[in-house]
Amino acid sequence: MTPSRSWAIAAIRTIEADFNRSADTHLIPLDLPAFPGIDVYLKDESSHPTGSLKHRLARSLFLYALANGWLHARSTVIEASSGSTAISEAYFARLLGLPFIAVMPATVSPDKIAAIEFYGGGCHLVQDPTTIYSESERLARATRGHFMDQFTYAERATDWRANNNIAESIFKQMELEQYPQPAWIVASAGTGGTTATLGRYVRYRRHGTRIACVDPENSVFFDFYAAVANGALPQDVRGHFNLDCGSRIEGIGRPRVEASFLPSVIDTMFKVPDALSIGAMRWLASKLGRRVGGSTGSNLVGVLALAHAMHTAGEQGSIVTLLCDSGDRYGHSYYNDAWLAERGLDVATAQAQIAACAESGAALPRSVQHAPQS
Numbered sequence: 001m002t003p004s005r006s007w008a009i010a011a012i013r014t015i016e017a018d019f020n021r022s023a024d025t026h027l028i029p030l031d032l033p034a035f036p037g038i039d040v041y042l043k044d045e046s047s048h049p050t051g052s053l054k055h056r057l058a059r060s061l062f063l064y065a066l067a068n069g070w071l072h073a074r075s076t077v078i079e080a081s082s083g084s085t086a087i088s089e090a091y092f093a094r095l096l097g098l099p100f101i102a103v104m105p106a107t108v109s110p111d112k113i114a115a116i117e118f119y120g121g122g123c124h125l126v127q128d129p130t131t132i133y134s135e136s137e138r139l140a141r142a143t144r145g146h147f148m149d150q151f152t153y154a155e156r157a158t159d160w161r162a163n164n165n166i167a168e169s170i171f172k173q174m175e176l177e178q179y180p181q182p183a184w185i186v187a188s189a190g191t192g193g194t195t196a197t198l199g200r201y202v203r204y205r206r207h208g209t210r211i212a213c214v215d216p217e218n219s220v221f222f223d224f225y226a227a228v229a230n231g232a233l234p235q236d237v238r239g240h241f242n243l244d245c246g247s248r249i250e251g252i253g254r255p256r257v258e259a260s261f262l263p264s265v266i267d268t269m270f271k272v273p274d275a276l277s278i279g280a281m282r283w284l285a286s287k288l289g290r291r292v293g294g295s296t297g298s299n300l301v302g303v304l305a306l307a308h309a310m311h312t313a314g315e316q317g318s319i320v321t322l323l324c325d326s327g328d329r330y331g332h333s334y335y336n337d338a339w340l341a342e343r344g345l346d347v348a349t350a351q352a353q354i355a356a357c358a359e360s361g362a363a364l365p366r367s368v369q370h371a372p373q374s
């Protein structure tokens, strides 16, 4: 066997052994008093060793790269990331003894930079968020390393049929609940990999569960989805959608339609104002007694929109969503009133609107847009 093949075998075993030492993440019930008969659950992805749902993705991307023969004993691993993926990849790179460099927008939270450096990774910050891909390619060439490219490979690196992917794990943990087959699973898209895995899995396993995706401001996914859903565009058109600014909800929302975002497996989409996402995040933190991240707030807005609609239609059932990461990474931003005021985000009003919906059954503000699948 060649030395590089032996190295890859040992590396895969190291990652599998790490998985074997790990436990699954919890599925936590969330009480919504306004909607009796609608049971809501949070899949707590913050409890992974590296603190977010990107732990699953990073493991899959490393295994995919190793199985493809793309990594060698001295490869520098490069990633374009808004932070969470880079933290998880830095963890796996250190596990394999590989150098790691994250290419990130300069606006990324200092806590995320500290977490990447904690795992021995380097951070390469760029002013213009749209240049993270070209900078990553350039660095990969310069170091003769490997650009992981999560936005391209997330959907195909993840095993969508099984292998304890997030969908299989949710369905196993729901088995003894009153409504084991969720009416909806709600997620938001960064790479789009999570919604792709969820959507493919429910089709493959022949569940009736539908997938809802929530998009923040400064992101193209919602408009792209709506254009595909109403037949104005074929689903493989990508280049037409480009923004020149980045999302304020870290982890989700993209300035371009990513290759891993698959509209055909998403059953409905919502577009949520950032203030409402952060208001929902804060309301949820007050109910759980611990801080959650911004994208978890976005997800909760989607859950409330669907719970309100189900309740109005007299339907009962379960809704599952993701607690994507902890709020500990956002002490300087979403949990900092000065940071919010500087950006004109009226989170107090938004939090009251969320409470009115979750606790008293009021409708959400009209600023939440909805694009149903046609």
Ligand SMILES: *Cc1c(COP(=O)(O)O)cnc(C)c1O
Binding pocket: 052, 053, 054, 084, 085, 154, 188, 189, 190, 191, 192, 193, 194, 195, 250, 251, 252, 293, 295, 296, 324, 325
């Ligand atoms: C990446 C990410 C998401 C979205 O997941 P994708 O599978 O990339 O679409 C949501 N929240 C956080 C905090 C993330 O880091």
